[in-house]
Amino acid sequence: MTAENESKKTPLPPGMVLGPDGKPCKICTAFRNWKPQTSGNIESDGHNKSRGSGSRGQQSATTMMAALSGGTATTSITKTKVQPIRPDEPPPGCPPDxxxxxxxxxxxxxxxxxxxxxxxxxxxxxxxxxxxxxxxxxxxxxxxxxxxxxxxxxxxxxxxxxxxxxxxxxxxxxxxxxxxxxxxxxxxxxxxxxxxxxxxxxxx
Ligand SMILES: Cc1cc2nc3c(=O)[nH]c(=O)nc-3n(C[C@H](O)[C@H](O)[C@H](O)COP(=O)(O)OP(=O)(O)OC[C@H]3O[C@@H](n4cnc5c(N)ncnc54)[C@H](O)[C@@H]3O)c2cc1C
CATH class of the missing domain: 1.20.120.310 (ERV/ALR sulfhydryl oxidase domain)
Incomplete structure (x- = not known):
């Protein structure tokens, strides 16, 4: 299934923007709407331990990103090694949002x-x-x-x-x-x- 077809079927997570190619556009999206995890809800083994709706939202965003960008739709959320200075921003040294x-x-x-x-x-x-x-x-x-x-x-x-x-x-x-x-x-x-x-x- 193409990313375009996938995007027609599944509602986008809030704030996520698609590019002209129908795939999630990273440079058009704020990091807080893109990042696959929030600090504090990830255990060291990489499993999401939060049961809150925010966490579900983040997880579905990750699944959506993987599906739309043509990767695997199964999410493997891993613990972030570099912590951003501001949680809403990409970590230092990363491409801008x-x-x-x-x-x-x-x-x-x-x-x-x-x-x-x-x-x-x-x-x-x-x-x-x-x-x-x-x-x-x-x-x-x-x-x-x-x-x-x-x-x-x-x-x-x-x-x-x-x-x-x-x-x-x-x-x-x-x-x-x-x-x-x-x-x-x-x-x-x-x-x-x-x-x-x-x-x-x-x-x-
Ligand atoms: C050409 C262009 C188009 C953009 N279009 C979009 C868009 O369609 N959608 C989208 O989500 N984002 C868009 N952005 C990004 C958006 O404008 C902001 O840069 C981004 O949301 C970060 O906002 P901010 O609140 O940190 O401050 P910014 O809006 O980036 O402003 C930075 C600083 O400029 C000063 N400032 C604010 N307004 C003015 C002003 N009118 N004149 C002079 N100084 C000012 C303030 O001190 C502010 O802290 C666009 C950026 C550019 C350069």
């Missing part, structure tokens, strides 16, 4: 906008446009990329100056925040957040 990738990308984009020239040359404008227009094509979280592509088609990048670009990007990020049910960021504070730091000097 969708949230780490998002934070890193926003950090890069907002910081790049914060240091963009006040009066960019035609070459700088063209390169910034190329960078932004590459995201809907290359950003590995495909459904994020698709939505971002629609958003920038509706709101073309303003690369005319540092201030204009920072504001444009803040608004695009707020569109994503809104979609995810998060608070909107105050775009008047974009320089404080990404360039100058707060007036109280706490970042010095």
């Amino acid at each position: 969708s949230e780490q990738l998002g934070r890193a990308t926003w950090t890069f984009l907002h910081t790049t906008a914060a240091y963009y020239p006040d009066k960019p040359t035609p070459k700088q404008r063209a390169n910034m446009l190329a960078l932004l227009h590459a995201l809907p094509i290359l950003y590995p979280c495909t459904w994020c990329a698709e939505d971002f592509g629609k958003d920038i088609a509706e709101h073309p990048p303003d690369v005319s100056s540092r201030t204009a670009l920072s504001l444009w990007l803040c608004r695009r990020h707020n569109e994503v925040n809104e979609k995810l049910g998060k608070d909107k960021f105050n775009c008047n504070k974009v320089d404080e957040r990404w360039k100058d730091g707060p007036a109280d000097g706490s970042c010095e």
